[in-house]
Amino acid sequence: MPAVCCDSVVLDQIALTESVRLLSASWNDPEHLPHAGQFFMLRCWGMGEGPFLSRPISLHYWDPGKKMVEFLYEIKGEGTRRLAQLEAGDAIQLTGPSGNGFDAQAIPQRARLALVGGGIGTAPLYQLARELNARGIRPDGYFGFRDEPFAMESFRGLCGVVRVATDSGRFGFHGLVTEMLEPENYDLILTCGPVPMMRGVYSKCAAAGVRCLVSMENKMACGIGACLGCTCHTKEGPRSVCKNGPVFEGSEVFGE
């Protein structure tokens, strides 16, 4: 189903940490229902008022009853700073849902799964955990942060084990999230986070012979597969992160 562009309304925005925000907006298009791992292009500024391009943000949570999409994002630059100023009732332009996302329906119900998130890369894993639970699959969760975890409580009811690591050692395991992971205990690992982390996850999975899906990120202009600005060079050739991805086989992106 191709993406659509809608003028939507902000329902709420709350600060989870100094730099992390949870933004909800209405999504009323019944023909374009999003799923885990997909993203939207967000915009709340005119052409000459801010950054030229819209900002791709992954779907954190989709509530079909409330017709609400939620975005968990980190303030990193001018675009996200502008998004952070939004309040309930403000207008927001949403283009999406874009990308392939994670196909929760295709995962066998008896599969032993682990979700591995790093920093703001934990955002799409919440919707994924919900969709997996709806299929009767309870994954384990491994989450790494620099110093301060966020949005972890929402995972506790959805995951078997939730393990948190911080670089600073302030919370949970002192070290990298990849150090806690033992891929041989799982049939499939799904990961989203910084590229060095995902490469580390893939390497451990490859050594253990375990399949690994990675969710990539890149700068995007169109977000719908038209401009080829977000191409990621893979073993299979050039692939658009926005259209062929953002979810790829780990071996395709990081394999030898």
Next chain:
Amino acid sequence: MSEQNLKTSLLGFSLNSPLMGASGTFGYGVEYAHMVELPKLGAVCGKGLTLHGQYGNEGERLWETPSGLMNSIGLQNPGVEHFIQVELPEMEAQLRPAGVAIIANLGGHSEEEYEEGAALLSASSVDMIELNISCPNVKQGGMVYGVKAEAAAQVVRRVRAACTKPLMVKLSPQAEDIPAMCRAVEEAGADAISLTNTFQGCAIDLEKRRPVFNNIFAGLSGPAIRPLALRMVWQAVGAVNIPVVGLGGIATGRDALEFIMAGAQAVQVGAANFVDPRVINRIYDEMADWMQANGVKSLDEIRGCARG
């Protein structure tokens, strides 16, 4: 909705409107086909093709600037034959029934490549060929033909002989002399001219202390270039007798009307599609509203009017 007539004739085609999706910003049109109201879209210029296809550039491909965007895609494309077999049938299925003209954009690395690619496209169902002699992002590709009028004329002559489709030649703003370049491609057999492609720019990454782009220079588009592009369209219209299709930073109905008043037969919308994928709908409506408010029934009444 006003009842102004935006139908536009171009090289024997009656286009829905003067608005085209510009090559490289509009995919093959099918990505936008459900967001743009197709009766408001005149034509789609597909993503630039090369005979054999190519992966495009490594490293950064996008960089934002004030009111603009630099890109260094490097003509990533599946090749002419793949286009004819896979992408063109999708364009035919989605665009043709709505009367949207299909324009294939062709780049190349040598005169032989241009010639062979044009011959293949000439035998396909595309309505026109837009010859890209102006891609700034491919080494030894396109750009040399975009700078020198004699080199441009040479490649246009060869393509002209190899294809029977209407031929629109897309010029680079880096041409040494815009009027001379326009006259050269007209004499070589071009049926129309489109301009401008992106302007070569540069950006430095302060943290890395290196150029942002692997090719150092990249193509700047968006509203930032509009007055420069409009000046060149003005020059082109004054230099030749064939139709001129204007582009460069068009984002509103008023922007499009400026190009029409400068004498452009039609216009292309590029980077603005990234800001709002529905922007062509709004540009169309704003043009129609302006025409209605000013008692203009057809674009023919105002085309080139600014030239006095």
